[in-house]
Amino acid sequence: MVEKPAQMTLFGVPATVTEVAADATLPPAVANGPLSAANELPAAASPDILVPGQEGFFGVRATRAEALASLAARARECRRCGLREGCRGVVFGEGDPDSGIVFLGEAPGAVEDELGRPFVGQAGQLLDRILLAVGFRREQVYITNTALCRPPGNRAPLPEETAACRPWFEERLAVLQPSIIVCLGASAGRNLLGPEFGITRDRGRWYSFGQAKLMATFHPAALLRDPAKKRPVWEDLKAVRAEWTRFRSEPEAARSGGRPIPPGN
Numbered sequence: 001m002v003e004k005p006a007q008m009t010l011f012g013v014p015a016t017v018t019e020v021a022a023d024a025t026l027p028p029a030v031a032n033g034p035l036s037a038a039n040e041l042p043a044a045a046s047p048d049i050l051v052p053g054q055e056g057f058f059g060v061r062a063t064r065a066e067a068l069a070s071l072a073a074r075a076r077e078c079r080r081c082g083l084r085e086g087c088r089g090v091v092f093g094e095g096d097p098d099s100g101i102v103f104l105g106e107a108p109g110a111v112e113d114e115l116g117r118p119f120v121g122q123a124g125q126l127l128d129r130i131l132l133a134v135g136f137r138r139e140q141v142y143i144t145n146t147a148l149c150r151p152p153g154n155r156a157p158l159p160e161e162t163a164a165c166r167p168w169f170e171e172r173l174a175v176l177q178p179s180i181i182v183c184l185g186a187s188a189g190r191n192l193l194g195p196e197f198g199i200t201r202d203r204g205r206w207y208s209f210g211q212a213k214l215m216a217t218f219h220p221a222a223l224l225r226d227p228a229k230k231r232p233v234w235e236d237l238k239a240v241r242a243e244w245t246r247f248r249s250e251p252e253a254a255r256s257g258g259r260p261i262p263p264g265n
């Protein structure tokens with residue numbers, strides 16, 4: 001087991017990033033802690049935030065989808081970095097919030113910005129085919145990006161832009177509570193695993209990230225440029241699919257994440 005230094009916070013506390021064996025038992029949940037000043041969103045302390053399973057104003061428990069919709073509505077008003085000025089709007093994410101698995105890219109591109117949906121351009125269509133090849137329908141998983149607004153000219157988000165968007169990422173994870181996170185590409189991998197992460201060297205391995213197991217693989221755009229990368233992505237996502245199947249077959253009480261939300265009442 002290889003310990004890597006914590007590079008970011010998860011739900012407001014330092015995340016321990018540890019490489020683990022595929023069949024390893026996950027570490028105990030990371031305890032919630034106060035948001036650091038750098039991560040603090042004014043709304044994070046707002047009583048308006050919907051938390052899955054928590055009773056709201058009318059005594060109705062919020063579902064995960066409702067909590068996510070509430071978060072998306074707030075994110076769409078965000079102006080925390082300059083990216084929002086140069087794009088059409090926030091591309092929040094889509095898919096099944098109860099799936100227990102999140103696919104995470106870098107940032108929306110031109111097509112995504114125009115349609116307001118993640119991974120719907122050429123690379124996104126390839127991702128759909130890759131997902132199908134390992135037995136996932138796109139709508140079965142949750143797909144999003146580390147930066148929610150399109151950088152101009154499809155450049156990579158700057159570190160300060162990614163940092164500005166990080167609280168939204170942490171809040172999404174807090175709502176989604178995934179058991180599996182799949183980083184698509186080097187940028188998403190570095191964001192979660194630290195600057196020393198290298199996609200060619202470190203893809204295809206399991207890491208623990210808070211409550212979730214995490215694997216990084218090549219971004220579908222890289223496959224469009226270099227079809228030789230299809231084979232390793234196929235191997236990586238087969239392992240992801242097997243882990244997801246194992247997670248789904250476990251008794252609910254034994255799952256480390258992706259916990260079901262109490263039904264609304």
Ligand code: SF4
Nearest residue numbers: 078081084149164165
């Ligand atoms: S990229 Fe993120 S932080 Fe920047 S404006 Fe868009 S939502 Fe806000």
